[in-house]
Amino acid sequence: MLEEEVDMHIADSLNEGVSVDNIVKHYPNVTKKRVQAIKRAGTTKEMLSDLGVVRRLKAELAGTHLTSAIRKIHEREDAEAARRLDTAIKHVNSGKLSQKEFSRAFGRCDTYEPAKRTKALAELDETLSAAERPKNKGGRAGHASLETLKSDLKRFVNRDDDELVRLVTDVHARQDAQTLITNLRRALEVTDA
DSSP states (O other): OOHHHHHHHHHHHHHTTOOHHHHHHHSTTOOHHHHHHHHHHHHHHHHHHHTTOOOOOOGGGOOHHHHHHHHHHHHHTOHHHHHTHHHHHHHHHHTSSOHHHHHHHHHTTOOOOHHHHHHHHHHHHHHHHHHHSOOOOSSSOOOOOHHHHHHHHHHHTTOOHHHHHHHHHSHHHHHHHHHHHHHHHHHHHHHTO
8 A cells, every 4th residue: 555545544543543552553564653643633634624724734744833733723712823824834834934933923822912912913924924935045146126125124124122132033033134134235335325
């Protein structure tokens, strides 16, 4: 059988209540770790279905961090966070968003205080937007246009201190800020501004 077929049979066995140990005994080349991963993937799939999320995590990505973050959203019946899961899962599946950042971004939304909740959802949206932007591979791969630099600069102007602290402590945001500063210096040199 193909790997996918074995995984489907294991998932069916788990749904029927067969224990992990009995499944491992039945399939000689299947490890307990693999069966547990399939079990987590199935649990995650059910929770996402309950939340009305169409997109599915890759089975190998249904890890502890991701599953626990989705479980919290499921338990709280958090419709606002659930609406953002499709986009987040797309980025995790493609590798644009790390499991850790996924968990951190959705974990911040685990508050009922209105001001903190609004800020956490805004930060989550910013994290998802940042994942969509192409990453700079380092070096001088290309030059940004002045219009792009102006729009990037507007994003960083007039931010409050808390946002600047977040940008400095967040690795991806710090890389984005450093890239922006480098590009602005180049643009200023070119235009003699």
